Amino acid sequence: MKFGIVVCPKCKHPKGVQLVHKTTRCIRCGKMLTLAKLKILYQTDSEEQLRRALGLVNADMEGKRKDFEELLRSQHKTCR
Numbered sequence: 504m505k506f507g508i509v510v511c512p513k514c515k516h517p518k519g520v521q522l523v524h525k526t527t528r529c530i531r532c533g534k535m536l537t538l539a540k541l542k543i544l545y546q547t548d549s550e551e552q553l554r555r556a557l558g559l560v561n562a563d564m565e566g567k568r569k570d571f572e573e574l575l576r577s578q579h580k581t582c583r
């Protein structure tokens with residue numbers, strides 16, 4: 504998996520990251536995040552999927568969790 508989504512523990516801002524990197528900086532609050540210490544919410548090899556998932560994580564913040572879970576389910580299907 505090349506890409507992942509993490510959430511900043513300080514300001515709760517979701518962020519897409521390249522998993523080859525060990526750290527990333529939160530674009531909202533500027534905090535340096537260590538990927539090994541964070542929960543990876545979503546992982547994918549496709550940058551397009553990452554952007555789609557990131558959009559849904561953002562939507563989740565507005566109470567649209569179902570859409571995100573749907574995406575995770577469809578992801579499992581394509582993996583099979």
Ligand SMILES: [Zn+2]
Nearest residue numbers: 511514529532
């Ligand atoms: Zn932050």
